Amino acid sequence: MSYIFTSESVSEGHSDKICDQISDAILDACLESDRNSRVACETLIKNNTVIVAGEITSKANVDYETIARRVVEDIGYVEDELGFTSSGFEFHNLISEQSIDIDAGISGDNFLGSGDQGIMFGYACKETKELMPLPITLAHKLMLKHSELRKTQGLGLRPDAKSQVSIEYDSNYQPKRIDSIVLSTQHTEDLSLKDLRDIVKTQIIDACLPKTLLDNETKYLINPAGRFVIGGPVGDCGLTGRKIIVDTYGGMARHGGGGFSGKDPSKVDRSAAYGLRQLAKSLVKNDLCDYCEVQASYAIGMSKPISIYINTFESEKISLDKINMIVDENFDLSPSGLIEKLNLLKPIYRRTSSYGHFGREDQERSWEIPIKF
Numbered sequence: 001m002s003y004i005f006t007s008e009s010v011s012e013g014h015s016d017k018i019c020d021q022i023s024d025a026i027l028d029a030c031l032e033s034d035r036n037s038r039v040a041c042e043t044l045i046k047n048n049t050v051i052v053a054g055e056i057t058s059k060a061n062v063d064y065e066t067i068a069r070r071v072v073e074d075i076g077y078v079e080d081e082l083g084f085t086s087s088g089f090e091f092h093n094l095i096s097e098q099s100i101d102i103d104a105g106i107s108g109d110n111f112l113g114s115g116d117q118g119i120m121f122g123y124a125c126k127e128t129k130e131l132m133p134l135p136i137t138l139a140h141k142l143m144l145k146h147s148e149l150r151k152t153q154g155l156g157l158r159p160d161a162k163s164q165v166s167i168e169y170d171s172n173y174q175p176k177r178i179d180s181i182v183l184s185t186q187h188t189e190d191l192s193l194k195d196l197r198d199i200v201k202t203q204i205i206d207a208c209l210p211k212t213l214l215d216n217e218t219k220y221l222i223n224p225a226g227r228f229v230i231g232g233p234v235g236d237c238g239l240t241g242r243k244i245i246v247d248t249y250g251g252m253a254r255h256g257g258g259g260f261s262g263k264d265p266s267k268v269d270r271s272a273a274y275g276l277r278q279l280a281k282s283l284v285k286n287d288l289c290d291y292c293e294v295q296a297s298y299a300i301g302m303s304k305p306i307s308i309y310i311n312t313f314e315s316e317k318i319s320l321d322k323i324n325m326i327v328d329e330n331f332d333l334s335p336s337g338l339i340e341k342l343n344l345l346k347p348i349y350r351r352t353s354s355y356g357h358f359g360r361e362d363q364e365r366s367w368e369i370p371i372k373f
Contacts, residue, residue, distance in 0.1 A: 004179050006166040007135035007250025009143045012354040013075050013159020013186070013231070015238025019043035020247075020353040021075070022052065022068045023240045023262030028347035029067055031264070033060035035345040038098045038115075041262035042240045043068070045233040048084050053094035054262065065091045071350070076150065076159045081189075083234035112336040113301040115267040116258075122276025122294045123253030124284040127175060130368075131281050132359035134175045136250025138165040140355045141208045142183055146200075155199050156191030160231030167213075180219035181205055186231030187223075197222040247357050248273070253293050261353050265344035266335055268298045272305070274367035275338040277358050279331050283310075285370035288323055290315035296333055303334050330371055342366040 010017055022043040030037035037058035044051045050068050073086035080088070124131040142163040150157040164182035167175050183204065187196050200222045232238075241259025245251050258269030265271040280292040289312040296305040310323060332341060339345060348364040361368045 002168055002170050002176065004166050004168050005133075005135055005252065006164060006180075007133065007139050007245075007252070008162060008164040008182075009136065009139035009246055009250075009355065010163075010243060011143050011146055011159060011161035011185075013077070014162065014243070015045060015160070015233045015236045016240075016242040017238075017354055018072065018075060018077075018233065019045055019238045019240040020243065020259075020261035021350055022050070022071045023054075024349040024353040025067045025071050026052065026056075026062060026064055027262055027264060027349050029062045030056060030058040030060045031345060031349075032347040033062075034058045037264055038266060039262065039264040040098070040267065041095065043238075043262070044240075045084070045089075045238040047234055048088060049090045049092070049233075051092045051094060054096075055098040056095050057098040064093055064095065077232060082158070082232060083230070084232050112266060112334075112339070113303050114298040114335055115300065116269070117297075117299050118258050118269055119256035119295060119297045120258070120268060120272040120276055121248075121254050121256055122273065122278070122280040123249045123292065124277070124280040125252075125291045126284060128359070130359040130361060131284050133249055133252035135165050135167045136246075136252065136356065137359060138167075138178070138209060139163045139250065140359070142181075142204060144355055145204045145208045146183075146185060149199075149203055155203070156188040156196065157199070158186035158188065158229075158231060160228075160235070161185035165209075175213070177215055178209065178213045178218050180221065181209070182221040182224065184223050184225065184228055186228050189229050193223060193226060249358065254295070256295075260357060261349070265339045265342075268335055268338075271335060271338040271342070271344055272296055272298065272333065274342055274344070274357070275331070275333055278342070278367040278370065279327060279333075281368070282330075282370040282373070283312075283323065283327075286373050288317055288326070288373075303336065305333050308333065326373055330373065 023041045026041045027039045039056050041054040069086045127134040128137045146161050162184050166179040168177050168179045170176045260270045263270045276294045280294050283292045291313040293311045295309045297307045
């Protein structure tokens with residue numbers, strides 16, 4: 001029996017994503033001057049106010065306000081009529097140092113313990129060349145194209161936007177067609193709904209979605225609610241870590257609940273999720289299975305995961321015992337092992353905070369490089 005699966009993405013100008021980018025930009029600034037920085041930075045925005053809070057222990061001298069204003073300017077919130085601007089927002093700093101109890105629990109003489117307890121997941125499949133689920137991959141492509149058009153041509157598009165792609169799968173779990181596409185974008189007051197829909201359809205959707213998956217039954221819902229002039233934090237409050245499904249696999253895989261942005265790699269919410277993505281991708285890339293979801297659990301202060309579970313959804317090409325043996329021999333999932341192997345102490349994180357942490361293969365995303373067995 002066929003079924004439909006849907007994933008969404010959001011633009012860099014979405015309120016929650018603004019917060020993720022500010023938090024990760026602050027993390028980058030700390031790591032740039034002090035690789036041993038301990039950072040847990042949260043951001044909240046509403047109307048024309050930005051609040052940063054959390055715990056940071058670092059030798060770096062970081063101007064949080066200047067970083068926040070630079071991020072907001074880079075995104076494109078510079079016009080007064082938007083109600084939220086890089087030069088005009090009110091800024092509040094509620095950051096303190098990391099608890100000495102937590103630091104004592106995770107920092108040993110020759111090891112690094114997990115910064116917290118938790119469960120994390122990694123996933124890979126053969127639906128796309130990136131070994132990612134197709135719905136989230138296409139949803140991100142729509143938002144990336146939206147950003148490119150807005151920044152290069154304007155066209156009346158504004159920073160806040162969302163996309164959603166529904167894929168019909170056949171009874172063998174293979175993508176069959178695109179059932180529906182939803183794209184809502186903030187726009188200027190003078191851009192008519194008719195012109196907006198034409199721009200989105202011809203210059204975004206038609207430009208980046210595979211025509212082989214589109215048919216006469218595909219539904220296009222472009223700004224289905226109509227006018228979308230009021231957006232960003234004026235329309236919706238934003239908060240770090242609230243787009244965790246957008247950040248990962250679009251709901252195709254399970255999620256442990258922890259966000260990524262604003263967290264240094266001693267926090268396994270981030271580093272273990274990256275390591276488990278590489279693990280799952282390596283198993284699929286080496287053709288040991290077609291689908292792979294990996295769960296790991298950690299306890300605060302412990303240097304190794306307390307459990308690892310590999311699920312291939314019965315797609316394995318060799319025994320699960322052999323797969324587990326290969327994983328044991330090739331992957332160090334301790335916090336220190338992950339940090340060293342994936343080179344996670346570099347200031348690379350702001351660039352991960354929009355359009356997904358996984359599936360974008362560039363030099364800085366070491367977790368996207370599969371291991372050859």
